[in-house]
Amino acid sequence: MTAVLGALGRPVLMAIAALGRVALFAGAVLGHILRPPFYLRELGTAILQIGWYSLPVVGLTAIFTGGALALQIYAGGARFNAESVVPSIVAIGMTRELGPVLGGLMVAARVASSIAAEIGTMKVTEQIDALVTLSTNPLKYLAVPRVIAATLSMPVLVAVGDAIGIMGGWLVGTTRLDFNSAAYLKNTTDFLEVWDVGSGLVKGAVFGFIVALMGCYHGMNSARGAQGVGRATKSAVVSASVLILAANYVLTEVFFTT
Amino acid sequence: MIELSGVHKRFGDNPVLQGVNLSIASGTSMVIIGGSGTGKSVLLKCILGLIRPDRGTIMLDGRDVTAQSMSGRDRDAFLARFGMLFQGGALFDSLKVWENVAFRLLRGEAALPKAEARALAIEKLRRVGLKPEVADLFPAELSGGMQKRVGLARAIAASPDIIFFDEPTTGLDPIMAGVINDLIREIVVEMGATAMTITHDMSSVRAIADTVAMLHGGVIRWTGPVSEMDETTDPYVQQFIHGRAEGPIESVR
Known part of the structure; x- marks a missing residue:
């Protein structure tokens, strides 16, 4: 009996302990954001790496998602003669949910992994210790620029993804589903509200923060050797993805109920 | 002491x-x-x-x-x-050799202008027996012995x-x-x-x-x-x- 309780309790305690460590790490990073020194060159590099180079991945994800969405809504809408809702539902679906969530997950796969692998390797090869001996705080030098860059870049990526996703829906709608191009676009703009897009951008910023935070946290706590770095990379992607989906639910609840 | x-x-x-x-x-x-x-x-x-x-x-x-x-x-x-030479060199592989050596000189309250820091880095590289051409390479392009020398140059750069x-x-x-x-x-x-x-x-x-x-x-x-x-x-x-x-x-x- 005690063995069963132990088996149940141990993972719960470990999960709570991990959550506490992540929260402390996040607090330390936030504490360093406003205090000098500021590493602007590192911030610029991070924006390029995290934001700019993620554009192709986010764009491709969005265009195919928008297209598939149009097909599905058309097929579903046809069951009760509501095919005309395709443009507005594609737009709302992309901006509120799929743009930020799928964009966030793709960036998690691309960016959380590379941050964790890079910082993990630095830890394993004593580069983090070397930073300390050169009077440089590793959190400030490595984590803060990446967290700021991801939090700022992600809303821009989501906005681009939204536009490309809606374009994907329009492409499929006008070429495969007999929509009139002007009518499709008018229908999209008439029904789309500012907050549909705005809520998605806020989600994007939160997801960006999560991605960079998980990458840095797991990288800095990497165990020794190639295996340690591999495990840190995997943990960063998995935890970032799960936290994005969980945060998405919470944010949706906060934004769109009551 | x-x-x-x-x-x-x-x-x-x-x-x-x-x-x-x-x-x-x-x-x-x-x-x-x-x-x-x-x-x-x-x-x-x-x-x-x-x-x-x-x-x-x-x-x-x-x-x-x-x-x-x-x-x-x-x-x-x-x-x-303090200055420290790490076992594996622990050079920052995203930075060039001279930026590694001048890392401390380029940052902090007493930071030197870039050109001055670079000149000092090259002087330290010469002190450990490396040619100035090495300054613009990345650490991964160097042999183990050269990496050790660069690590040594970095350790002594700020005259600890x-x-x-x-x-x-x-x-x-x-x-x-x-x-x-x-x-x-x-x-x-x-x-x-x-x-x-x-x-x-x-x-x-x-x-x-x-x-x-x-x-x-x-x-x-x-x-x-x-x-x-x-x-x-x-x-x-x-x-x-x-x-x-x-x-x-x-x-x-």
Whole structure:
């Protein structure tokens, strides 16, 4: 009996302990954001790496998602003669949910992994210790620029993804589903509200923060050797993805109920 | 003067340091010998505050510098006095060689202009026997021996008064090891710095040391001037310096 309780309790305690460590790490990073020194060159590099180079991945994800969405809504809408809702539902679906969530997950796969692998390797090869001996705080030098860059870049990526996703829906709608191009676009703009897009951008910023935070946290706590770095990379992607989906639910609840 | 008293550190069930007492006079070169896994690196990292000792105190020129007892600003001032050469070089591979060497000079309150820092970096590179062309390469483009030299140039770039060397010759061929040993000795003498080296390479000990200390079983087993090392009757030191498989030190660790 005690063995069963132990088996149940141990993972719960470990999960709570991990959550506490992540929260402390996040607090330390936030504490360093406003205090000098500021590493602007590192911030610029991070924006390029995290934001700019993620554009192709986010764009491709969005265009195919928008297209598939149009097909599905058309097929579903046809069951009760509501095919005309395709443009507005594609737009709302992309901006509120799929743009930020799928964009966030793709960036998690691309960016959380590379941050964790890079910082993990630095830890394993004593580069983090070397930073300390050169009077440089590793959190400030490595984590803060990446967290700021991801939090700022992600809303821009989501906005681009939204536009490309809606374009994907329009492409499929006008070429495969007999929509009139002007009518499709008018229908999209008439029904789309500012907050549909705005809520998605806020989600994007939160997801960006999560991605960079998980990458840095797991990288800095990497165990020794190639295996340690591999495990840190995997943990960063998995935890970032799960936290994005969980945060998405919470944010949706906060934004769109009551 | 660096003074350690009763420094303890345990990792899980493994008590690595069990009361280390050691003092290193200013301007002298101390070499700490001991087998792999005896805690030499841990000891060095405790002094730098990269690892927090469980118990004991570390004093630098009469001030308590144990990591726990220092504020951020004091710690910055403390670290500014140190240079360290890491075992694998620990060069930042995203930065060019000269940016590595000038890392400390380019940052902080007393940061130098870029051109000045670069010139100083090139001068330090020349001091360790590297040509100015190396300055614009990335660390991954260098051989192991060259990386060690760049690491050495970085350690001395800000003219520290205390320099730590973590296994400076490990992974180098005997000739390159000799070159690095001589370079370390020259630089330490010329800068008048206090040096602390950890190694298990006896040729390094003879080339670099003024005094030697042997770490075994979590304590300093023997310490004395390098000239007395060969005469000591301590069986642990004798076994170590002659590399015998038989003796009080267990060969399976």
